[in-house]
Amino acid sequence: xxxxxxxxxxxxxxxxxxxxxxxxxxxxxxxxxxxxxxxxxxxxxxxxxxxxxxxxxxxxxxxxxxxxxxxxxxxxxxxxxxxxxxxxxxxxxxxxxxxxxxxxxxxxxxxxxxxxxxxxxxxxxxxxxxxxxxxxxxxxxxxxxxxxxxxxxxxxxxxxxxxxxxxxxxxxxxxxxxxxxxxxxxxxxxxxxxxxxxxxxxxxxxxxxxxxxxxxxxxxxxxxxxxxxxxxxxxxxxxxxxxxxxxxxxxxxxxxxxxxxxxxxxxxxxxxxxxxxxxxxxxxxxxxxxxxxxxxxxxxxxxxxxxxxxxxxxxxxxxxxxxxxxxxxxxxxxxxxxxxxxxxxxxxxxxxxxxxxxxxxxxxxxxxxxxxxxxxxxxxxxxxxxxxxxxxxxxxxxxxxxxxxxxxxxxxxxxxxxxxxxxxxxxxxxxxx
Amino acid sequence: xxxxxxxxxxxxxxxxxxxxxxxxxxxxxxxxxxxxxxxxxxxxxxxxxxxxxxxxxxxxxxxxxxxxxxxxxxxxxxxxxxxxxxxxxxxxxxxxxxxxxxxxxxxxxxxxxxxxxxxxxxxxxxxxxxxxxxxxxxxxxxxxxxxxxxxxxxxxxxxxxxxxxxxxxxxxxxxxxxxxxxxxxxxxxxxxxxxxxxxxxxxxxxxxxxxxxxxxxxxxxxxxxxxxxxxxxxxxxxxxxxxxxxxxxxxxxxxxxxxxxxxxxxxxxxxxxxxxxxxxxxxxxxxxxxxxxxxxxxxxxxxxxxxxxxxxxxxxxxxxxxxxxxxxxxxxxxxxxxxxxxxxxxxxxxxxxxxxxxxxxxxxxxxxxxxxxxx
Numbered sequence: 001x002x003x004x005x006x007x008x009x010x011x012x013x014x015x016x017x018x019x020x021x022x023x024x025x026x027x028x029x030x031x032x033x034x035x036x037x038x039x040x041x042x043x044x045x046x047x048x049x050x051x052x053x054x055x056x057x058x059x060x061x062x063x064x065x066x067x068x069x070x071x072x073x074x075x076x077x078x079x080x081x082x083x084x085x086x087x088x089x090x091x092x093x094x095x096x097x098x099x100x101x102x103x104x105x106x107x108x109x110x111x112x113x114x115x116x117x118x119x120x121x122x123x124x125x126x127x128x129x130x131x132x133x134x135x136x137x138x139x140x141x142x143x144x145x146x147x148x149x150x151x152x153x154x155x156x157x158x159x160x161x162x163x164x165x166x167x168x169x170x171x172x173x174x175x176x177x178x179x180x181x182x183x184x185x186x187x188x189x190x191x192x193x194x195x196x197x198x199x200x201x202x203x204x205x206x207x208x209x210x211x212x213x214x215x216x217x218x219x220x221x222x223x224x225x226x227x228x229x230x231x232x233x234x235x236x237x238x239x240x241x242x243x244x245x246x247x248x249x250x251x252x253x254x255x256x257x258x259x260x261x262x263x264x265x266x267x268x269x270x271x272x273x274x275x276x277x278x279x280x281x282x283x284x285x286x287x288x289x290x291x292x293x294x295x296x297x298x299x300x301x302x303x304x305x306x307x308x309x310x311x312x313x314x315x316x317x318x319x320x321x322x323x324x325x326x327x328x329x330x331x332x333x334x335x336x337x338x339x340x341x342x343x344x345x346x347x348x349x350x351x352x353x354x355x356x357x358x359x360x361x362x363x364x365x366x367x368x369x370x371x372x373x374x375x376x377x378x379x380x381x382x383x384x385x386x387x388x389x390x391x392x393x394x395x396x397x398x399x400x401x402x403x404x405x406x407x408x409x410x411x412x413x414x415x416x417x418x419x420x421x422x423x424x425x426x427x428x429x430x431x432x433x
Numbered sequence: 434x435x436x437x438x439x440x441x442x443x444x445x446x447x448x449x450x451x452x453x454x455x456x457x458x459x460x461x462x463x464x465x466x467x468x469x470x471x472x473x474x475x476x477x478x479x480x481x482x483x484x485x486x487x488x489x490x491x492x493x494x495x496x497x498x499x500x501x502x503x504x505x506x507x508x509x510x511x512x513x514x515x516x517x518x519x520x521x522x523x524x525x526x527x528x529x530x531x532x533x534x535x536x537x538x539x540x541x542x543x544x545x546x547x548x549x550x551x552x553x554x555x556x557x558x559x560x561x562x563x564x565x566x567x568x569x570x571x572x573x574x575x576x577x578x579x580x581x582x583x584x585x586x587x588x589x590x591x592x593x594x595x596x597x598x599x600x601x602x603x604x605x606x607x608x609x610x611x612x613x614x615x616x617x618x619x620x621x622x623x624x625x626x627x628x629x630x631x632x633x634x635x636x637x638x639x640x641x642x643x644x645x646x647x648x649x650x651x652x653x654x655x656x657x658x659x660x661x662x663x664x665x666x667x668x669x670x671x672x673x674x675x676x677x678x679x680x681x682x683x684x685x686x687x688x689x690x691x692x693x694x695x696x697x698x699x700x701x702x703x704x705x706x707x708x709x710x711x712x713x714x715x716x717x718x719x720x721x722x723x724x725x726x727x728x729x730x731x732x733x734x735x736x737x738x739x740x741x742x743x744x745x746x747x748x749x750x751x752x753x754x755x756x757x758x759x760x761x762x763x764x765x766x767x768x769x770x771x772x773x774x775x776x777x778x779x780x781x782x783x784x785x786x787x788x789x790x791x792x793x794x795x796x797x798x799x800x801x802x803x804x805x806x807x808x
Contacts, residue, residue: 087768089753091761131762135762137729146729148556152553152554160566160571347532378500385497385498385499386540388497
């Protein structure tokens with residue numbers, strides 16, 4: 001006999017809207033040239049707002065493209081094999097392998113050919129990303145500009161890091177005007193920067209609502225919601241969506257509407273998920289385990305900082321009373337935001353992230369962590385073993401599993417589920433009927 | 434040749450060398466990770482900078498700290514620290530390069546007690562004009578932090594002296610490399626490796642004396658290396674001397690390289706200018722790049738092509754430390770580029786230990802194939 005649910009639950013009202021926004025974005029990418037828009041490609045950890053001053057454009061983010069492909073295991077295998085046939089190693093960035101593979105095969109995961117970009121614009125700090133788009137530029141014979149986000153000891157040399165980043169952003173704008181022949185509209189750029197930061201801040205505010213018990217969202221749900229900020233945070237549509245979503249999630253908190261109706265323990269994951277194996281999140285729910293987020297889903301397109309002793313969303317320029325009037329103002333605000341973001345700190349030295357994980361466990365009332373030792377992303381693997389050590393030292397149970405976010409060949413589903421079973425048993429949990 | 438035996442002795446006994454140097458001078462020794470560290474500034478502070486290298490022994494001490502899918506060199510380096518092999522160091526310095534070495538540095542600073550540690554942000558976009566002021570300011574700040582540590586000012590005279598010593602070291606090694614261009618190279622690849630590696634782990638002024646001695650002796654050297662098929666090595670760090678010896682026991686001689694502990698380490702000098710810190714920064718910005726810093730344009734290609742032509746390279750061995758992302762990006766296009774130049778190449782993936790038997794077979798087969806082509 002089925003047990004009565006502990007909490008009420010209901011689907012998100014904005015669920016279909018989220019799906020629609022994502023698909024519309026990819027339609028926009030596929031038809032950009034037909035509609036007279038520029039098509040720009042690059043990573044989504046950087047500055048997708050930068051081309052806004054050029055007029056209409058669509059931004060093809062490399063990582064979400066790679067993740068989308070991995071949800072189609074047959075296409076994903078074709079893509080990685082196309083890469084391996086060109087003698088590239090299989091331990092390279094898994095998103096990139098899918099992206100390059102689809103580029104070589106001229107296949108889009110949404111049907112049709114690979115959309116040829118007008119130029120590549122990559123802003124980031126990862127070993128792979130800058131080289132990723134170097135090759136894309138060479139393959140399509142289109143111009144490429146990379147922006148190097150400076151890392152280093154947190155808090156050391158912030159002024160010069162800011163200057164270095166701002167300088168490159170300004171250079172990128174000059175370069176884009178040159179390669180496109182278009183005049184740059186600073187007003188549009190300022191609007192895009194405001195949208196970028198506001199989308200991120202709103203998503204972070206929503207993530208903070210997940211401190212509530214029961215959690216109004218589970219991470220599998222969050223993967224469909226956070227992606228809007230990853231793809232189009234520079235657009236007003238993204239801001240509008242997150243404003244609505246925040247209201248809905250607040251309503252769920254106020255009325256104790258749970259994502260997982262039998263929420264018994266709360267977990268956090270670490271790293272990207274294996275995109276082809278998201279049923280792992282539903283499997284955990286059979287034990288009453290709600291995965292309520294991760295450093296990844298909270299901060300890839302968000303920014304959570306500690307203010308007044310509480311972890312909360314980063315403040316937007318408007319909230320800080322900053323008005324952007326000029327290109328330089330916008331570049332300064334953008335550079336400062338991107339330098340302070342959790343993800344930037346994570347790539348510098350692991351201690352900041354590891355400490356955050358320990359503290360977030362307390363504020364989000366987390367009972368344990370599941371760390372995905374992700375062969376597909378050495379960036380998120382950076383510091384993970386030390387994170388495990390820190391969490392265990394803090395008395396927080398941790399389980400690890402090896403896999404790959406986008407290459408199905410590298411995850412053993414049965415073994416992973418066995419490890420989950422053992423981990424759940426360590427909490428004294430049994431699968432609910 | 435006796436001088437090269439001394440290089441070999443320094444490298445093989447590098448820990449003993451460093452401890453003796455400390456005892457002799459009463460000064461500090463710092464370890465550095467990555468050749469983008471501006472050693473001149475450390476030297477100017479009166480500190481001996483030495484490259485932290487692995488020992489090529491299997492180990493399991495790094496498992497709790499670094500994911501096993503990080504490169505074997507980074508794990509080997511951390512293992513040395515965790516095992517106390519570098520317990521004579523007062524400090525450790527890392528230059529921003531790749532994630533794997535950054536992880537080794539991060540775990541080292543957490544688990545291996547050091548009086549001083551520093552992460553120097555060396556821009557990844559060395560091709561940007563913004564890299565110059567960024568690195569100049571970063572190195573200026575590094576200088577201040579060293580002054581605070583030692584309690585002693587680093588004067589411009591100290592810096593100029595260190596620049597001179599380092600430039601001399603680079604120039605002399607390049608001069609010796611020139612002696613590998615002829616039909617009868619005057620030194621083998623193994624000897625060249627010992628020369629460069631010993632430079633990385635010793636006092637540069639002492640090393641310069643050995644280099645000057647070698648330059649005098651080489652033209653009349655009797656025990657010349659046996660010539661053979663002329664090879665180039667392309668790699669990240671390659672301190673597996675055992676492998677180089679294996680190759681050169683076959684009918685081959687390594688005449689040049691594009692390697693972290695080879696040409697990339699010493700090829701360019703600090704150019705004179707009044708602002709010494711700026712001059713040092715420019716040297717590191719303009720040096721032959723690590724692939725992690727070789728974008729948007731590829732400057733490694735012309736560097737490799739020029740070396741291949743100047744040293745009359747007939748074949749290349751392209752080596753990758755397993756899981757090394759930056760080199761994984763460059764290896765296929767570099768091998769294609771070499772092919773277009775008419776230079777066959779073989780790819781070998783390295784781990785902490787060298788599979789001597791397997792590599793022997795592969796390199797032998799490669800050389801047989803090459804020799805057929807050359808006939």
